[in-house]
Amino acid sequence: MTRRLTHGLLAGALAVLIMATAGCGLPVRIGSTPGSTDPVAMSVASMTGPTTMGIVAMMADPETYLGPTVSATFSVESTPDAITPGLVSGDIDVALVPANLAAVLYARTGGNVQVAGINTGNVLYVVARAGLVSSVEDLRGRTVYSTGQGTTPDVVMSTVLAAHQLTGQVDVRYVSQATEVASRLLADPTGIAVLPEPYVTTVLARDPSLAVAIDLGAQFQEATGTPVVTGVTVVRKDFADAHRATVATFLQGAARSADAANVSPQETGALVAEQGITPSAEVAAQAIPRSGLMSVTGADMRAALTSYYQALFAFDPQLIGGFLPGEDFYWVA
Numbered sequence: 001m002t003r004r005l006t007h008g009l010l011a012g013a014l015a016v017l018i019m020a021t022a023g024c025g026l027p028v029r030i031g032s033t034p035g036s037t038d039p040v041a042m043s044v045a046s047m048t049g050p051t052t053m054g055i056v057a058m059m060a061d062p063e064t065y066l067g068p069t070v071s072a073t074f075s076v077e078s079t080p081d082a083i084t085p086g087l088v089s090g091d092i093d094v095a096l097v098p099a100n101l102a103a104v105l106y107a108r109t110g111g112n113v114q115v116a117g118i119n120t121g122n123v124l125y126v127v128a129r130a131g132l133v134s135s136v137e138d139l140r141g142r143t144v145y146s147t148g149q150g151t152t153p154d155v156v157m158s159t160v161l162a163a164h165q166l167t168g169q170v171d172v173r174y175v176s177q178a179t180e181v182a183s184r185l186l187a188d189p190t191g192i193a194v195l196p197e198p199y200v201t202t203v204l205a206r207d208p209s210l211a212v213a214i215d216l217g218a219q220f221q222e223a224t225g226t227p228v229v230t231g232v233t234v235v236r237k238d239f240a241d242a243h244r245a246t247v248a249t250f251l252q253g254a255a256r257s258a259d260a261a262n263v264s265p266q267e268t269g270a271l272v273a274e275q276g277i278t279p280s281a282e283v284a285a286q287a288i289p290r291s292g293l294m295s296v297t298g299a300d301m302r303a304a305l306t307s308y309y310q311a312l313f314a315f316d317p318q319l320i321g322g323f324l325p326g327e328d329f330y331w332v333a
Contacts, residue, residue, distance in 0.1 A: 122217025
């Protein structure tokens with residue numbers, strides 16, 4: 001389902017970068033084309049979940065976050081497949097997508113999709129009844145439900161298990177949707193699941209006996225030395241070349257929007273619920289601290305993504321399009 005608003009907003013090592021970049025990581029620039037008084041039209045797409053949670057303040061009040069010289073149209077999609085065609089065709093200018101998809105699109109378009117920032121760090125956690133699991137070792141011999149086989153959850157979980165010599169010692173059962181994982185967890189008193197936010201908070205609200213048992217982002221970073229990067233902001237190269245100042249303005253607004261979410265989760269929670277991302281504003285507010293909302297750009301973005309992509313490439317090169325992106329993949333103001 002798509003929602004539109006039209007206008008005339010990493011765990012571990014990246015946490016430090018949030019403070020350095022949120023709200024002030026880019027210079028203030030005018031978004032319109034030099035010599036023109038007309039606002040630059042920009043189509044922005046994001047996905048249901050944390051990538052949109054970080055920009056809901058911008059979506060609700062675009063002039064405050066983007067100024068009068070940028071006219072942005074926002075769409076919220078449920079799957080990456082709903083965004084990819086628009087980026088390829090040129091109907092979408094800027095998109096907030098999974099980090100590995102950004103690299104795939106760069107390969108698929110011959111470099112016409114560039115990454116401009118990291119917007120979401122780790123969102124993955126192991127959830128179980130309180131006391132059932134307290135460490136990765138406690139997963140030995142157990143069944144764990146998860147989604148995302150062959151994607152980020154699979155990479156993260158497999159890497160963490162391998163680091164603890166548990167490969168083949170845990171029965172990880174993959175299903176197609178996080179909603180199905182949540183249903184199985186809620187129905188099974190001994191159930192264990194890997195879930196992303198905001199599904200984590202949703203199931204905790206439904207069953208108070210459940211608790212977050214393991215932060216998989218922290219475990220992945222301990223195993224690999226690199227933080228999990230869930231979501232990034234990409235831009236079409238054609239658009240970025242023609243409107244560099246506009247892209248910089250958007251990134252600055254997105255940083256301020258993510259900062260607003262982290263500082264005022266209750267206020268942001270109401271906006272998240274309005275978008276239908278969570279069942280209530282309270283669930284959204286409680287999910288935000290574990291949702292890895294951030295804005296990392298420039299050299300810090302490049303360093304974090306280079307390291308993360310190397311980890312993905314080692315797991316399966318096809319996860320990032322078959323090869324590591326070149327330097328021209330990284331858009332820097």
